Amino acid sequence: xxxxxxxxxxxxxxxxxxxxxxxxxxxxxxxxPVIGIAVNHACLDYSLADDPSHRDLAVFNDPAxxxxxxxxxxxPLNSEDLLLRSRLIAxxxxxxxTLVTLIKEIGTDCLFALHMIADHxxxxxxxxxxxxxxxFYRHCRDNDLAMSVAQTDVKxxxxxxxxxxxxxxxxxxxxxERADGIVVRGAKVHTSVTPNSNELFVIPTRQxxxxxxAYAVAFAIPTNTxxxxxxxxxxxxxxxxxxDRPITSEHRxxxxxxxxxxxxxxNERVFLKGEWQYAGPLARAFVExxxxxxxxxxxxxxxxxxxxxxxxxxxxxxxxxxxxxxKLSWLISYAETLQAxxxxxxxxxxxxxxxxxxxxTKLVNIAKLHFASNYHQALSHVxxxxxxxxxxxxxxxxxxxxDTGADIEHYLGGKKGVSARxxxxxxxxISDLTTASFGGxxxxxxxxxxxxxxxxxxxxxxxxxxxxAKSFARWAAGIAP
Ligand SMILES: Cc1cc2nc3c(=O)[nH]c(=O)nc-3n(C[C@H](O)[C@H](O)[C@H](O)COP(=O)(O)OP(=O)(O)OC[C@H]3O[C@@H](n4cnc5c(N)ncnc54)[C@H](O)[C@@H]3O)c2cc1C
Numbered sequence: 234x235x236x237x238x239x240x241x242x243x244x245x246x247x248x249x250x251x252x253x254x255x256x257x258x259x260x261x262x263x264x265x266p267v268i269g270i271a272v273n274h275a276c277l278d279y280s281l282a283d284d285p286s287h288r289d290l291a292v293f294n295d296p297a298x299x300x301x302x303x304x305x306x307x308x309p310l311n312s313e314d315l316l317l318r319s320r321l322i323a324x325x326x327x328x329x330x331t332l333v334t335l336i337k338e339i340g341t342d343c344l345f346a347l348h349m350i351a352d353h354x355x356x357x358x359x360x361x362x363x364x365x366x367x368x369f370y371r372h373c374r375d376n377d378l379a380m381s382v383a384q385t386d387v388k389x390x391x392x393x394x395x396x397x398x399x400x401x402x403x404x405x406x407x408x409x410e411r412a413d414g415i416v417v418r419g420a421k422v423h424t425s426v427t428p429n430s431n432e433l434f435v436i437p438t439r440q441x442x443x444x445x446x447a448y449a450v451a452f453a454i455p456t457n458t459x460x461x462x463x464x465x466x467x468x469x470x471x472x473x474x475x476x477d478r479p480i481t482s483e484h485r486x487x488x489x490x491x492x493x494x495x496x497x498x499x500n501e502r503v504f505l506k507g508e509w510q511y512a513g514p515l516a517r518a519f520v521e522x523x524x525x526x527x528x529x530x531x532x533x534x535x536x537x538x539x540x541x542x543x544x545x546x547x548x549x550x551x552x553x554x555x556x557x558x559x560k561l562s563w564l565i566s567y568a569e570t571l572q573a574x575x576x577x578x579x580x581x582x583x584x585x586x587x588x589x590x591x592x593x594t595k596l597v598n599i600a601k602l603h604f605a606s607n608y609h610q611a612l613s614h615v616x617x618x619x620x621x622x623x624x625x626x627x628x629x630x631x632x633x634x635x636d637t638g639a640d641i642e643h644y645l646g647g648k649k650g651v652s653a654r655x656x657x658x659x660x661x662x663i664s665d666l667t668t669a670s671f672g673g674x675x676x677x678x679x680x681x682x683x684x685x686x687x688x689x690x691x692x693x694x695x696x697x698x699x700x701x702a703k704s705f706a707r708w709a710a711g712i713a714p
Contacts, residue, residue, distance in 0.1 A: 235302045236292065237377040238283065239276045245379075245431055246272065250457040252428045252489070254465040262428045266472050268465065271487040272429045275379060277325055278303070278334045290321050305337035306374035308345065309590040315525070315579035322529040331537050331666065331675070332484040333530035335426050340380020342526055343434045344370050345589055346518035347451065347504050352587040354511055362504055363587065369453060369502065373432060381430035381456070383421035383491050384519065386438045394441065395448040405435060405493055406447040407506065414499040415506060417450060423682075424491040427463045430456050433491070437505070440513030449512045451505035452498045460496035463489035469670035476629035476658065480665040520684050521692075525592040527683040528575045528600045534675065535568035535604070535611070541663050542615045548656050549620065550648035560614040567603075567611055574600035595696035602689040608679040612667045623664045626657055 237245075243263045252259040254268060262268045282291040282303055293304045309315045326333045344366070351362035373380060386395075389403035398404070405419030417435070427433060436451045454461065466488045475482045505511060542564050546552040552561075578596035585591050616623060622645070631637045632654065645653035665671050680686060707714055 235300050235375050235377055236282055237279055239279045242276060242279050242377075242379065243272060246429055248455075248457040250428070251462045252465065253462065255467060255470055259428075259465075267470055267485070268428050268487055270472070270481075270483065270485040271426070274329055274332060274484045274486065275334050275336045275426065275429050277328050278305075278336055278379070279377075281325055281328060287324065290317065290324060300375075302374050303337055303377055305341050306370075308348070308370075308588075309582070310588065311590050312580045312582050315582055315590055315592055316576065319525070319529040319575055319579055322526055323532045326530040327533040327536075329484045330480045331534040332480065332486060333526075335486060336379035336381075336430060338526045338530070339382045339425065339523060340373065340378075340430075340432065340434060342522035343380070343382045343436060343519050344373065345522050346436075346515060348587060349518050349585055349589060349591075350511055350515045351504060353514070354505075354508060356586075358508060360508070365501055366504055369504075376431075378431040379426070379429060380432045380434060380453075381424055381427045382434045382436065382519070382523075383424040383427070384436050384438050384516065385421055385423050387420050387422050387490075388438070394439075394445055396442075396444040404438070404445075404448045405450065407450050408447075408495065410506075411497075414497055415450070415452070415503055417452070417493050417496050417498060419493050421491045421493075423488050424463075425486055425488050427456060427489045427491055428465060428487050432456065433458075433461065435493070436519055437512035437516050439516055441509040443509060445512075446507045446509050449505055449507050449509040450503075451515060452503045454496065454498055454502060458496055460494040462492040462494060464492070465489050468674060471670075474629050476632075477661055478665050478669065478671070479658070479662050481669070481671045520688075521591065521594050521597060524597045524601045524683045524689075525575075525578060528571060528578070528597060528604060531604050531679075532568075532572055532575065535564075535571055537666060538611050538615050539564045539568045541659060541666065542618050545615075545619045545659050545663060548647040548651045548659060549618070551618070557618060560618060564611060564614055567607055571600055571604050574603065595693060598689045598692040598696065601683065602686065602693065605679050605686050605689070609676065612672070612676065615663060616667055619660060619663050622657075622660050623668050626660055626664070632657070 246262050252262055254265060259265050259268060263272050281287045291304055292301050293307045294301050304321050307314055309318060322338055347366045351366045354360045355363050386404040389398045395404035402419050405417055405421060407415045408418045409416035432453050433456045434453045437449060441449050473482045505515060542561060546557050551557045574596055578592045578600060581593040581596060582590040627641055632641050642653045645656060647656045704714060
């Protein structure tokens with residue numbers, strides 16, 4: 234039965250995986266007070282597929298097998314598939330109060346990219362990768378697996394390639410080739426959802442040269458494979474209540490420093506082994522799908538910034554002021570431009586071998602750059618409209634205290650009829666979203682996740698038809714072509 238239940242998913246994580254949090258090995262990630270929040274957040278993916286009001290979007294029926302699968306595994310064949318994928322990513326993230334679940338999104342982005350690059354390698358080098366990728370895709374789809382992708386290496390000196398580094402382990406590499414597989418060593422960083430995934434993909438992070446051959450490696454392994462150690466980020470180890478932190482009390486994603494301590498990978502799970510010319514194309518193919526995922530999961534975030542700004546302006550009685558309408562109209566344009574760009578990137582897709590619809594790379598990157606480079610301006614407007622209570626408000630315990638609760642109710646109301654409790658709920662939502670640890674997390678996520686802003690600019694310059702534009706300018710200026 235391809236669709237798993239929440240219980241089956243949780244049980245699959247109780248497998249002896251080596252996860253460390255706050256200096257201690259975690260015995261069971263599903264029962265850990267902080268990682269458990271990330272596990273429950275990821276469960277949204279499975280509960281949505283089981284929910285009659287979301288089921289049509291969350292699953293697809295494959296006439297070829299007669300089975301029903303999670304729609305995330307649908308290989309996009311046209312813009313309609315991409316639009317539905319984008320809608321599903323946005324809806325799951327909306328249920329997660331702006332936090333993406335990622336456990337199927339990122340892995341399928343990687344699977345789509347692996348299909349394309351494996352096909353290309355097989356045709357040009359005579360390798361036999363595509364069949365292995367297709368078998369592995371079916372394994373993930375048919376077992377409804379949660380997946381993480383470790384692409385970003387720790388990288389050491391950013392100006393040097395892997396072979397030029399102070400020591401050889403700043404990028405993951407092959408240290409031994411055996412008849413039945415390879416042994417890999419190194420570390421990846423910022424790997425999202427690893428503590429609660431079933432499969433872990435590893436792919437290169439950059440273009441490589443011939444001397445980097447050992448670093449040209451892509452594979453997938455079960456997350457509990459011996460030698461894999463996951464050291465969780467400590468960015469927020471609090472367990473807040475739902476009043477003070479309406480988002481983070483229920484929704485969280487966990488990143489790890491992911492160590493590969495001489496890990497054995499069997500041949501059937503190896504998708505790149507030394508073909509250094511294909512490291513860059515694989516890295517880019519993954520990132521292009523993943524940036525489409527990114528702009529899709531940013532949509533609920535910009536919507537909530539917009540909605541909460543409108544709401545707090547109303548509760549504070551400032552919604553008719555000129556400067557407020559100016560900021561609200563800026564926020565609407567910011568959000569709606571991203572919405573439109575995401576749709577058009579899906580509509581303007583191209584078909585790539587072996588039959589996969591790829592969203593417009595140029596438009597995806599412009600959309601991502603639009604989102605990321607304006608994100609801090611959006612935060613500034615929302616924080617401006619909300620006021621300083623974002624960081625100075627009393628908490629739930631003060632509201633519930635017999636001595637102080639009445640003071641807070643009496644003094645912290647908004648415009649007529651708006652109770653202090655309701656106003657604080659909205660302020661706490663905006664605080665969680667824009668200031669507290671989650672706000673900081675989202676701000677860094679905006680700048681760096683799915684590649685830094687500079688990487689987006691490089692791609693836009695590469696994808697733009699500058700020759701056509703220059704020839705138009707030459708013609709308009711009246712100079713020879
Ligand atoms: C919350 C979060 C989740 C993430 N999840 C994942 C995940 O699941 N899987 C995964 O693989 N990655 C993940 N990432 C990693 C993300 O893709 C990287 O953060 C991003 O690519 C930037 O890399 P970096 O953090 O090493 O920063 P750096 O690469 O060090 O970037 C810092 C600055 O250095 C500049 N720079 C870097 N190299 C050069 C150079 N050669 N020349 C000039 N300038 C340079 C950059 O442009 C940037 O301005 C995640 C990141 C975040 C923040």
